[in-house]
Amino acid sequence: MKSELFESAGFRHSLRAWRRKSYHKRKPSCYSCGVSICHNTSANVYEEVVHYQRHIDDPPRLIVLIGPSGVGVNELRRRLIKINPNTYQGPISHTTRPQNMGEKNGREYHYVTKETFAYMVVNHKFLEYGEHNGHMYGTSLDSIKEVLDNGKICVIDLEPHCIHLVRNKKLKPYIIFVRPPSPECMRQTRKDPHFLASSYIKRYFHDKDFEEIEEASRAMEGKYRQFFDCVIVNDDLQDSCMDLFTAIQHAQEEPQWVPASWFAPDHS
Ligand SMILES: Nc1ncnc2c1ncn2[C@@H]1O[C@H](COP(=O)(O)OP(=O)(O)OP(=O)(O)O)[C@@H](O)[C@H]1O
Numbered sequence: 001m002k003s004e005l006f007e008s009a010g011f012r013h014s015l016r017a018w019r020r021k022s023y024h025k026r027k028p029s030c031y032s033c034g035v036s037i038c039h040n041t042s043a044n045v046y047e048e049v050v051h052y053q054r055h056i057d058d059p060p061r062l063i064v065l066i067g068p069s070g071v072g073v074n075e076l077r078r079r080l081i082k083i084n085p086n087t088y089q090g091p092i093s094h095t096t097r098p099q100n101m102g103e104k105n106g107r108e109y110h111y112v113t114k115e116t117f118a119y120m121v122v123n124h125k126f127l128e129y130g131e132h133n134g135h136m137y138g139t140s141l142d143s144i145k146e147v148l149d150n151g152k153i154c155v156i157d158l159e160p161h162c163i164h165l166v167r168n169k170k171l172k173p174y175i176i177f178v179r180p181p182s183p184e185c186m187r188q189t190r191k192d193p194h195f196l197a198s199s200y201i202k203r204y205f206h207d208k209d210f211e212e213i214e215e216a217s218r219a220m221e222g223k224y225r226q227f228f229d230c231v232i233v234n235d236d237l238q239d240s241c242m243d244l245f246t247a248i249q250h251a252q253e254e255p256q257w258v259p260a261s262w263f264a265p266d267h268s
Pocket residue numbers: 016067068069070071072073074075076189190193194195196234235236237238240
């Protein structure tokens with residue numbers, strides 16, 4: 001749990017801040033294709049699907065949370081892990097920032113040199129990576145597999161243009177879209193919380209933020225809806241946590257529709 005707290009305080013803000021910067025520059029980077037804007041959504045509306053029931057000996061399915069910035073993806077993920085750190089875990093990220101006193105390599109982060117980080121980038125080791133305050137941060141695919149191999153349910157938040165990087169037979173992701181409630185409901189429920197505004201300063205929500213979140217949500221859903229296994233409306237925080245918990249249990253224990261290609265023989 002400790003590592004998760006450190007991680008959310010440090011890396012999440014760093015990566016999310018970097019993502020925002022990327023939006024403004026209109027240059028999100030995608031490791032798999034190396035281009036600045038990746039449209040590789042593998043969108044196949046007529047995808048063949050089969051029923052899949054996870055076997056008890058199979059590794060847990062990866063849980064992916066997607067949602068517009070400010071909707072509460074990180075809060076839901078943080079609460080879920082905090083409530084049951086023996087069951088849920090986030091991947092340990094890599095960083096080039098120096099290790100602080102009291103931190104342990106592999107607990108808060110994997111601390112690596114700039115050269116090692118660059119090597120990992122070139123070798124497509126990262127699902128997402130970015131720079132913040134002069135240091136690099138990244139989530140490696142191996143760190144996700146490590147959590148799953150330990151029998152824990154790995155919960156990540158991801159930008160939707162990266163869905164195709166995890167949507168494969170090895171990770172068998174279950175993708176949950178976190179949708180905002182109406183702006184009016186957000187106004188009522190988000191009176192106290194602060195969020196990371198595009199100026200990278202934490203401040204109270206403004207009315208305009210709620211409209212922007214709703215707009216971003218609509219755009220995201222319009223483009224990526226076919227990949228979502230489940231939608232949670234984040235109105236009341238406790239209810240949403242419960243919905244998330246229930247959805248994850250369903251994903252792990254009950255039959256779900258998944259792409260038939262996950263069970264096709266390998267042609268290697
Ligand atoms: N259902 C809710 N009710 C009230 N406050 C909420 C709810 N969900 C999230 N919040 C609060 O809203 C703020 C923004 O949430 P969070 O940081 O999780 O957003 P996010 O989707 O991860 O976006 P970002 O990319 O900006 O970090 C936080 O202060 C969080 O505690």
